[in-house]
Amino acid sequence: MSEAASARSRLTADRAAGIAPLEPMLRAWLPAQRWFAGKGRAISRLRTVSAAELLPPGSTPGLLHLLLDVDGDCYQLLLGIRPSLPPALAPTLIGHAEDGPYAGRAVYEALGDPRLAAMLLERLRSPGALGPLRFDRDPATPIPAGLTPRPISGEQTNSSLIYGDSFILKVFRRVGPGVNPDLELPRALAAAGCTRVPAPVAWYEAEPPGSEPLTLGVLQPYLRGSDDGWQLALRRLGAGADFAAEAHALGRATAEVHSALASALPTVALGPEQTARLAAGMTARLAATAREVAALRPYEAGLRGAFDALAASRGAGVPAQRIHGDLHLGQTLRTLDGSWSLIDFEGEPARPLADRRRPEPAVRDIAGILRSFDYAARSHRPFAPAWADDCRAAFCEGYARTTGRDPREDPVLLRAYETDKAVYEARYESRHRPDWLHVPMAAIRRLSEPVRPAHRVPPTPSAPGSISPHPHPKPPRRPLA
Ligand SMILES: Nc1ncnc2c1ncn2[C@@H]1O[C@H](COP(=O)(O)OP(=O)(O)O)[C@@H](O)[C@H]1O
Numbered sequence: 001m002s003e004a005a006s007a008r009s010r011l012t013a014d015r016a017a018g019i020a021p022l023e024p025m026l027r028a029w030l031p032a033q034r035w036f037a038g039k040g041r042a043i044s045r046l047r048t049v050s051a052a053e054l055l056p057p058g059s060t061p062g063l064l065h066l067l068l069d070v071d072g073d074c075y076q077l078l079l080g081i082r083p084s085l086p087p088a089l090a091p092t093l094i095g096h097a098e099d100g101p102y103a104g105r106a107v108y109e110a111l112g113d114p115r116l117a118a119m120l121l122e123r124l125r126s127p128g129a130l131g132p133l134r135f136d137r138d139p140a141t142p143i144p145a146g147l148t149p150r151p152i153s154g155e156q157t158n159s160s161l162i163y164g165d166s167f168i169l170k171v172f173r174r175v176g177p178g179v180n181p182d183l184e185l186p187r188a189l190a191a192a193g194c195t196r197v198p199a200p201v202a203w204y205e206a207e208p209p210g211s212e213p214l215t216l217g218v219l220q221p222y223l224r225g226s227d228d229g230w231q232l233a234l235r236r237l238g239a240g241a242d243f244a245a246e247a248h249a250l251g252r253a254t255a256e257v258h259s260a261l262a263s264a265l266p267t268v269a270l271g272p273e274q275t276a277r278l279a280a281g282m283t284a285r286l287a288a289t290a291r292e293v294a295a296l297r298p299y300e301a302g303l304r305g306a307f308d309a310l311a312a313s314r315g316a317g318v319p320a321q322r323i324h325g326d327l328h329l330g331q332t333l334r335t336l337d338g339s340w341s342l343i344d345f346e347g348e349p350a351r352p353l354a355d356r357r358r359p360e361p362a363v364r365d366i367a368g369i370l371r372s373f374d375y376a377a378r379s380h381r382p383f384a385p386a387w388a389d390d391c392r393a394a395f396c397e398g399y400a401r402t403t404g405r406d407p408r409e410d411p412v413l414l415r416a417y418e419t420d421k422a423v424y425e426a427r428y429e430s431r432h433r434p435d436w437l438h439v440p441m442a443a444i445r446r447l448s449e450p451v452r453p454a455h456r457v458p459p460t461p462s463a464p465g466s467i468s469p470h471p472h473p474k475p476p477r478r479p480l481a
């Protein structure tokens, strides 16, 4: 049973029948949304999973909360309902209801309406149940009333609103049963005293009877004046400046988060069979991507080498733990005091939630950031390979300063994860940003070539006070090629 179907079977859908007349307009509107995963395909099945009026029936504006099953995926929608839309809200219009309880009314994106966005914050300030929804908050953090909302600009996987430059609310779009790691991990990190991640102050969930809750939204402190790592890197490139000091500090910050996650949540050692399964999963993702992205096909056999090497490499265990899961420079913020924070612990949005919550080698996150340096260097004209190499070295050295272990000391594992990430990116770009496909393709060409003898990475001296992220023994080091 799909995640959406299992949620549907358990959620109260008493108002679902009244929503049916809205479904044709939603069917037309959804595919154009950046956060809609089924872009490019016509919707064949759309059903209401749950519907809740967050304001008393008949109030103007009305606020309708919907969970929709769209071809097996569950989406969250917040709809505003008004007799007519004021001109300022015209861009938020979805359509006019022709029938049912909202006949003749304008139906629009509620998050674009400051009155409704303010109302959502009010709900988060007062914990408790509302129909199928449950609102919760950290009692230790005050949330002032009356903060002015504004949606964030730019295309994102989810939808976020900033309140008074003090808090940011992320409204998850594609949801499923089970706590979202973007709530689970920042809460665990906050409880462990790690300050590298903004701590959730309020959140809301759907509570299907007898099933795990679905995380729907998380409010956290807004790091005002912070610089997005991606934008900062591009600015540096544009100015001909290096980024090595920042990359080093980011390596340290990432290592601190990994260490805190490994202490706070379960860790495992993947034995040879599990490592082979990991490699098989990467190989299967490569094959599926090659079927979808024609440009990848000539390189498939060469890329497979990285995964075969991983499968063959293990006599002992690979440490695995909870990780970020989709780390790239756009998920890092450099705050006004110059320190790095990590955000968006949701993992790769397209993967099932259960997969995203499994322990994995921390090198997956490291590979994500290393790929990001390559992305930035390739966005610059002319391509700046030395800039990316310097960032790469500095990040790994920073990481090693904190953990005592340089990720480059395990080149087989690192190459497998960088290859897997480049394959993921090829699919992501071909689906969402075809103009960017050339960026991961450049890496794919390089990674499909046979491995050249690498120069040895000097062993990392343990930094004073360094912490090991893995409470279990380290696997034996492989000799470097
Ligand atoms: N705590 C925060 N403080 C400041 N800006 C933030 C914060 N959290 C997110 N942002 C900004 O909002 C953007 C979207 O957040 P993100 O969690 O990456 O959402 P999505 O899952 O939709 O990609 C980020 O790129 C960042 O610029």
Ligand SMILES: O=P(O)(O)O[C@H]1O[C@H](CO)[C@@H](O[C@H]2O[C@H](CO)[C@@H](O)[C@H](O)[C@H]2O)[C@H](O)[C@H]1O
Pocket: 156, 157, 230, 326, 328, 329, 330, 344, 348, 349, 368, 371, 372, 373, 375, 376, 425, 428
């Ligand atoms: O929306 P998310 O931030 O969760 O992540 C998805 O979108 C990212 C792009 O916005 C994508 O990242 C890729 O492009 C970045 C530059 O825009 C680059 O820094 C990353 O290294 C590259 O992977 C990410 O993969 C995707 O999951």
